[in-house]
């Protein structure tokens with residue numbers, strides 16, 4: 001006789017499950033159910049308390065089947081954990097038409113996807129242990145909720161590298177905090193959720209085109225609006241710390257699908273950290289009529305108020321000397337596209353010693369682009385590029401002095417030295433005796 005609290009093992013046709021009877025339920029909507037084995041809880045031993053760990057063992061099926069007799073469902077209390085792992089041999093849906101509450105959910109199948117669907121909802125709650133165990137969602141693989149998910153207390157979503165968890169229906173924070181950990185991706189596609197609260201991004205990616213029902217604190221994650229370009233809405237405030245990144249794709253003029261990414265913040269936006277601009281390979285931003293003059297402008301953040309600036313901006317160069325200028329305005333952040341003047345390798349609207357140093361460092365190199373000082377796009381940094389730079393030395397573009405103005409004396413001396421150095425360098429390259 002197996003006692004109710006003894007270790008035990010159960011062999012199925014293809015599976016073997018072991019554990020303690022007080023801790024484990026075999027849970028399946030289709031093939032097996034605990035009721036098939038419930039005789040184990042009778043007999044001589046003490047009757048087992050309700051199982052706490054429910055491990056899904058079927059293919060697609062009903063969340064609420066496979067429960068102990070007399071109970072109302074599968075995992076259904078804040079003492080219960082639900083594990084969806086390796087029982088499925090193809091993508092599977094587990095449906096619930098009832099509202100269920102559990103303490104934690106684990107998806108652990110990197111080959112096949114689980115979708116939790118149905119007319120019900122899934123809530124996460126802490127138990128009443130001391131200390132209470134807060135709920136969590138732990139994800140390996142690609143899985144999604146098509147039911148609303150609600151937090152009844154603070155929770156953690158830990159999504160491993162290469163893994164994705166998608167909320168395709170509402171994510172109701174109900175005033176609580178969802179902390180995103182792990183290198184994987186959290187996708188929020190929901191259209192409506194309520195109650196406020198905060199999503200805290202510590203790692204990985206948070207994105208898609210839904211609405212975060214409360215605030216978003218991006219302390220170490222990458223916030224990536226849209227499915228490709230799209231708009232991610234933050235219903236309350238957005239704050240980005242020094243370790244956070246905002247990833248913005250540009251492939252068209254308008255915010256949203258087919259255009260460019262946008263973070264639409266209803267409350268305030270507090271900025272720091274990194275802005276990562278990604279221009280689509282097939283897209284060329286429209287620039288102004290003169291070098292340095294802004295043409296097309298892309299509003300990438302809107303907010304009721306904006307404070308702070310990004311400390312690092314990557315991807316300002318969109319190819320061919322076309323750059324974005326980041327405009328920090330009271331209620332938005334925009335990218336204004338302009339054509340840089342020849343010689344302005346770093347697109348900071350002045351041709352100066354920094355650009356010269358870039359040119360000198362790349363002189364003679366091939367496989368180069370504008371930001372390497374190849375201003376005529378002939379794939380080599382040579383004397384023609386140097387002459388362009390020298391001719392435009394100084395600020396430009398109506399945003400400073402006119403191009404070609406006389407540079408500062410100190411810069412002139414450095415330029416002259418640089419020219420001499422380049423000349424010597426070039427002669428040496430052409431002298432056979434120096435080839436060693």
Ligand SMILES: [Ca+2]
Pocket residue numbers: 224225226227228229230247248249261
């Ligand atoms: Ca995007």
Ligand SMILES: [Ca+2]
Pocket residue numbers: 343344345346347348349350351352354355
């Ligand atoms: Ca420059």
Ligand SMILES: [Ca+2]
Pocket residue numbers: 373374375376377378379380381382384385
């Ligand atoms: Ca060149």
